Amino acid sequence: MMNEDRILDGSRNAAAIRDEVAAEVAVLRTAGVVPRLEVILAGDDPASRVYVGSKAKTCAALGMESITHELPATVGQAELFNLVDRLNNDTEVDGILVQLPLPDGLDSHGVLDRVDPAKDVDGFHPTNVGLLQQGRPALVPCTPAGVMEMLRRENITIKGRRVVVVGRSDIVGKPMAMMMLHAHATVTMCHSRTRDLAAVTREAEILVAAVGQLALIGADDVSEGAVVVDVGMHRVTDRETVERLYGSNPKKMAAFEKRGAVLSGDVDFEKVAPKASRITPVPGGVGPLTIAMLMANTARAARLRRGV
Numbered sequence: 001m002m003n004e005d006r007i008l009d010g011s012r013n014a015a016a017i018r019d020e021v022a023a024e025v026a027v028l029r030t031a032g033v034v035p036r037l038e039v040i041l042a043g044d045d046p047a048s049r050v051y052v053g054s055k056a057k058t059c060a061a062l063g064m065e066s067i068t069h070e071l072p073a074t075v076g077q078a079e080l081f082n083l084v085d086r087l088n089n090d091t092e093v094d095g096i097l098v099q100l101p102l103p104d105g106l107d108s109h110g111v112l113d114r115v116d117p118a119k120d121v122d123g124f125h126p127t128n129v130g131l132l133q134q135g136r137p138a139l140v141p142c143t144p145a146g147v148m149e150m151l152r153r154e155n156i157t158i159k160g161r162r163v164v165v166v167g168r169s170d171i172v173g174k175p176m177a178m179m180m181l182h183a184h185a186t187v188t189m190c191h192s193r194t195r196d197l198a199a200v201t202r203e204a205e206i207l208v209a210a211v212g213q214l215a216l217i218g219a220d221d222v223s224e225g226a227v228v229v230d231v232g233m234h235r236v237t238d239r240e241t242v243e244r245l246y247g248s249n250p251k252k253m254a255a256f257e258k259r260g261a262v263l264s265g266d267v268d269f270e271k272v273a274p275k276a277s278r279i280t281p282v283p284g285g286v287g288p289l290t291i292a293m294l295m296a297n298t299a300r301a302a303r304l305r306r307g308v
Contacts, residue, residue, distance in 0.1 A: 038093050166190055
């Protein structure tokens with residue numbers, strides 16, 4: 001059985017971050033500032049709708065305001081630009097979040113580039129990306145920021161260690177590698193097309209899997225004692241696949257029988273966990289940290305914008 005002390009508990013760390021944000025918001029409110037997050041939700045993607053609902057509930061719980069603008073999948077680029085411009089110009093709005101993916105036919109980069117960098121709580125605007133690159137971060141992408149917070153709070157040393165990031169997305173992989181580099185790690189970035197990927201990942205003392213491929217990282221891809229962070233999230237409904245991944249895990253199999261699906265990551269947890277010194281589960285690992293850091297970014301944006 002897995003030693004629970006080796007589990008990197010994202011839910012526990014996210015709760016601690018939320019408590020700190022709530023305290024910060026309380027101070028802001030005494031100064032007459034109520035941080036306000038505005039979310040743009042275009043289309044009817046079920047996962048996006050659930051995620052946006054969770055953000056709204058968390059805002060309310062922490063004393064912040066949240067407004068969601070629900071737009072049809074047929075929304076035009078000009079209408080979306082106009083909404084972003086209006087929110088940019090509203091001095092009461094502290095954070096703007098454009099929920100991705102946008103419906104087909106819309107230019108995601110164009111919309112994200114239009115958001116005021118001071119209100120870009122996702123950290124995706126080129127200005128914020130450039131500041132992160134230079135080691136002068138203002139608002140940074142929430143998922144990699146959450147990973148860094150978790151490692152810090154779990155007293156996992158980064159300085160001087162060999163870090164391998166699998167995945168090169170603008171949302172996770174690239175900023176993750178940059179944050180690790182600024183924390184004085186020696187960083188290798190690779191991806192699904194890296195030649196002999198396993199030879200690279202086995203060099204990692206800290207391995208971050210963010211490539212978006214189910215169970216890509218297996219036992220042979222990880223060195224003994226590595227810290228493994230799984231950013232992937234996949235809803236698995238195929239019985240054969242679930243049995244292959246979790247046939248020895250009665251809890252997971254019971255969840256599958258009850259719901260017809262289980263959540264899994266980019267790491268084959270059952271096979272990798274025995275080799276890892278610390279490892280994140282899916283769910284309950286990186287996921288909760290993303291929303292917690294979004295809340296932290298919103299409070300930070302409010303404080304920076306309003307000079308509190």
